[in-house]
Amino acid sequence: MKKQANIFFTVCFCLFLAAVICMTVLNMGETSTFIENRTLAEIPRYSGEALLSGDYFSAWETYLTDHAAARNTALKINTWAEIWLLRLPVISDVVVTDNLLLSFFEYGRWDTAYLEEASEKMADSLKSLDDYISERGGSFFYVGVPEQFSYFRSKYPDYLENRDWILSKTNSLFSGDLKERDISFINMDEEFEKLSKPEIYYFATDHHYSFHGALATCKKLVESINSAAEYNLKVPSEDDYILKMLPNPYIGSRDRKLYGLSGIQEKPVIGVLKEPVSYERFDNGVRTDAPLYNLPQTDTELVAYEIYMGGDIAETIIKTDRPELPNALIYGDSFTNAAETILYSSFNETRSLDLRHYSAKTLREYIDEYKPDVVICIRDDSCFFNMDGNGQTGED
Secondary structure, three states, X not given: OHHHHHHHHHHHHHHHHHHHHHHHHHHOOOOEEOOOOEEOOOOOOOOHHHHHHOHHHHHHHHHXXXXXXXXXXXXXXXXXXXXXXXXXXXXXXXXXXXXXXXXXXOOOOOOOOHHHHHHHXXXXXXXXXXXXXXXXXXXXXXXXXXXXXXXXXXXXXXXXXXXXXXXXXXXHHHXXXXXXXXXXXXXXXXXXXXXXOOHHHEOOOOOOEOHHHHHHHHHHHHXXXXXXXXXXXXXXXXXXXXXXXXXXOEOOHHHHHOOOOOOOOOOOEEEEEOOOOXXXXXXXXXXXXXOOEOOOOOOOOOEOHHHEOOOXXXXXXXXXXXXXXOEEEEEEOOHHHHHHHHHHHHOOEEEEEOOOOXXXXXXXXXXXXXXXXXXXXXXXXXXXXXXXXXXXXXXX
């Protein structure tokens, strides 16, 4: 009897092990994870150097961890327990409050003297670009927007770091350096402060602004363009739109890290012009029927920030066939996406580049070829001094 029991449990264990292996093999076909918003590890490539250094086996460990059977289920259960049983204030580098999810930062402060050099270096690079654009008859505008954790930094619990000490200095240095060089700088941190920072302007579970925040940003930008470049562009206003709250649950970039278990419920808003502006759209050089909003097929699907313009695209062109209006070039990180759904209505042709993905030409080569009347950079304050990606200005 004992022997039969041992055989039975051995067979069960082998079947369980085989099932785990089979499920892991099936998971190997997946290349990305929506819930974590990242690319999964690829099968390691063998090389003698990697084998000797130990990197080869380390890469296999990472790969198998990413593709392990029931990995998402196990992580989801663990996250649920941390939120609802242990009530941890910080989970997966996300600060969890009753109505907001924010970035977690390590404790401690350091010398910020380096910021002065970083700010001047970026300002000099942007001044060179500003001059380059001016020589070709265009105008340059830099829009600085706060990242969500920066916008809500007063909402952090007292016992957690909110980095106001570095954010405030970064903002004041950069603003001063750009203005000293006569670069048109729209400081939305200051503008939002004047409006008492409405909570509706930013997502509670995402690092981006909402449609309301994007609209307020575009309104100030176009007002500044009209004032500085002596245009009479249509200034976008909430009165121009029918605001629609989608029924779909919204999962922001921070809630993705928590497998959507934070319990904070929010729904995204889109704006539809009361007087539509017809347009043609081209993505990466190909004409497309893709609308401004990448809407889901059902009312129950999860939606993310990618509903605006379909997410980050290397190059998008929107033509409205109104030659009496100026042409615009927008470049920047994903904060441009929501803004693009608004700004196109004020221009004849609007081109948008994400230099993290676009490499066919440098920014200056692109400006040389298309000669936009207005060039707009939109970046958030967490990357003001980052000269990679959309921090490039196309200098040799």
